[in-house]
Amino acid sequence: MRLVQLTIPAGKRRTLLEALDEQGVDYVVTEETSDRDYTAVAYFPLPASAVEPVLDSIQEQGVDEDAYTVVVDAETVISRRFEALREEYENGDVESERISRQELQAEAESLTPSFDIYATMTVVSAIVATSGLLLDSAAVVVGSMVIAPLIGPALGASVGSVLDEEDLFLKSIKYQLVGVFLAILAAAVFALTVRVTNVVPPGLDISAVDEISERLAPDLLSLAVALGAGVAGIVSISTGISVALVGVMIAAALIPPAATVGIALAWGQPSAAIGSTVLVLVNVLSVNLAGLLTLWYAGYRPENLFELGPTQERVRRRVVGLVVIVLLFGVFLGGITYASYSAATFEENTREDIETLLEQPEYDGYQLLELEVVMDEDYPFLSPERVIVTIGGPPGETDPELADELHERVNRYGDDSIDVEVRYVEVAHR
Incomplete structure (x- = not known):
C-alpha cells in the first residue's frame, strides 16, 4: 500500500480532482500557503499496483515534474473505496504484484551509492574475500559478500534500459566495469602483499585450497547461479521486497571469482586466472541479461509512449548481444565441465x-x-x-x-x- 502526496499546480485543481474521482480514488485536499505556483496538496492511498496507472493518468492532465509527487509506504488503510481499488488492480498476475515505474527508478538509483563509497566498499569486500579464500574459510567469504555494494549497479543497468533512462544505464555500466576492475586489482595487491611477507605459508599451492580451486575451473552450474541472482534481484526490487539477501547472492556471483583472479595473478599464474576471469565476465553479463528479461516480462515500459518503439528495439539488441556473448562463455564453461566429468x-x-x-x-x-x-x-x-x-x-x-x-x-x-x-x-x- 502507498500514500501519495501530490502538489496541485494553479489552474489544475478541478481537472486533477475529477481525474481522481474517475479512478475511484479516495483523497484529502489541503490548501497550499507557500505563495508558490501550487494551490493545494492532495493526499490519497493506493494499492502498489495502482500507483503507476493513476500517476500516468494525472500526468496526462498536464502535471509535469515541476509539481513534485511523494510516494511512501502505508501500513494500514481502512476504506471501502480503497478495497474497491485493490480488487480492480490486484488480480494475481505479475504486473499487479510489481511496484510502479516511478518507484522502480527511484529504488534503482537509491541502491547505487556515491562513487567514493562504492569504490571503498568494493575494495574492502575484495580484500575480505581474498583473506577468506586464502584461509579456505567459507564463512569469511560469505562475509565479504554482505558488504559488497554490487546490487545497485547490477540492477540499475536493466532498469535504465527498459525505462529509457540512458543516464542511469550508462552510470550503472560504468560502476560495474570499475567495480570488477577494482575488485581484481585490490585482491591482486593484497594477495601479493601477504605472499611476499610470508603471512601465508611459503610455497602455498593455491590449487590445493578448496575455496580457490573450485573457482579456478568453474563449470556450467556457475551460469545458473548468475542467472538466478539476476532474476531474484529484479523480482525483489520490482515487488518491493527487501533486497539485502539478494544483494548477497549477486555479490556471491562476482566478488569471490574476482578475488580468485587477483590471487592467481599474485601467484604468477595468469593461465590459472583464465577460468575465474571468464566466470566473472559471464556472471556480470548473466545478471544483466536476467534483469532485462525479467523487467520486460513484468511489464515495465518507458513513460513516454512515443519512446516505446525505440526502447523496445534497444532492449532487443541488448538482449540478443548478451545472449550471444553468454552462450559463447557458456560453451567455454561447458568445456570445463566436460573436462571435469x-x-x-x-x-x-x-x-x-x-x-x-x-x-x-x-x-x-x-x-x-x-x-x-x-x-x-x-x-x-x-x-x-x-x-x-x-x-x-x-x-x-x-x-x-x-x-x-x-x-x-x-x-x-x-x-x-x-x-x-x-x-x-x-x-x-x-
Whole structure:
C-alpha cells in the first residue's frame, strides 16, 4: 500500500480532482500557503499496483515534474473505496504484484551509492574475500559478500534500459566495469602483499585450497547461479521486497571469482586466472541479461509512449548481444565441465578396473588401499597427469609384473600417456 502526496499546480485543481474521482480514488485536499505556483496538496492511498496507472493518468492532465509527487509506504488503510481499488488492480498476475515505474527508478538509483563509497566498499569486500579464500574459510567469504555494494549497479543497468533512462544505464555500466576492475586489482595487491611477507605459508599451492580451486575451473552450474541472482534481484526490487539477501547472492556471483583472479595473478599464474576471469565476465553479463528479461516480462515500459518503439528495439539488441556473448562463455564453461566429468569418469573406471585386476587368482593377497589422481596445471581444462596407486600385499612380497599391468590398465582410459606410481604397503593378517 502507498500514500501519495501530490502538489496541485494553479489552474489544475478541478481537472486533477475529477481525474481522481474517475479512478475511484479516495483523497484529502489541503490548501497550499507557500505563495508558490501550487494551490493545494492532495493526499490519497493506493494499492502498489495502482500507483503507476493513476500517476500516468494525472500526468496526462498536464502535471509535469515541476509539481513534485511523494510516494511512501502505508501500513494500514481502512476504506471501502480503497478495497474497491485493490480488487480492480490486484488480480494475481505479475504486473499487479510489481511496484510502479516511478518507484522502480527511484529504488534503482537509491541502491547505487556515491562513487567514493562504492569504490571503498568494493575494495574492502575484495580484500575480505581474498583473506577468506586464502584461509579456505567459507564463512569469511560469505562475509565479504554482505558488504559488497554490487546490487545497485547490477540492477540499475536493466532498469535504465527498459525505462529509457540512458543516464542511469550508462552510470550503472560504468560502476560495474570499475567495480570488477577494482575488485581484481585490490585482491591482486593484497594477495601479493601477504605472499611476499610470508603471512601465508611459503610455497602455498593455491590449487590445493578448496575455496580457490573450485573457482579456478568453474563449470556450467556457475551460469545458473548468475542467472538466478539476476532474476531474484529484479523480482525483489520490482515487488518491493527487501533486497539485502539478494544483494548477497549477486555479490556471491562476482566478488569471490574476482578475488580468485587477483590471487592467481599474485601467484604468477595468469593461465590459472583464465577460468575465474571468464566466470566473472559471464556472471556480470548473466545478471544483466536476467534483469532485462525479467523487467520486460513484468511489464515495465518507458513513460513516454512515443519512446516505446525505440526502447523496445534497444532492449532487443541488448538482449540478443548478451545472449550471444553468454552462450559463447557458456560453451567455454561447458568445456570445463566436460573436462571435469572426463576426469571423474577416468578415476571411477580406473578404480573399478584395478579392483577387478586384483581379484584375479594370481594376485591373491593384494588389495587396493588408495587411488590418487593428480591433475595437470593446464587451467582451466584440467586432465589427469599422474596416478598414484597404493597396493597392500603380504609382507616381503612384491609382484614385478603387477606394476606393468597397472600402468597398462590406467592408460587404457587416458587420452595421453599417464605416469603411474605404484606404492606397496605390507599388510599383515593376524
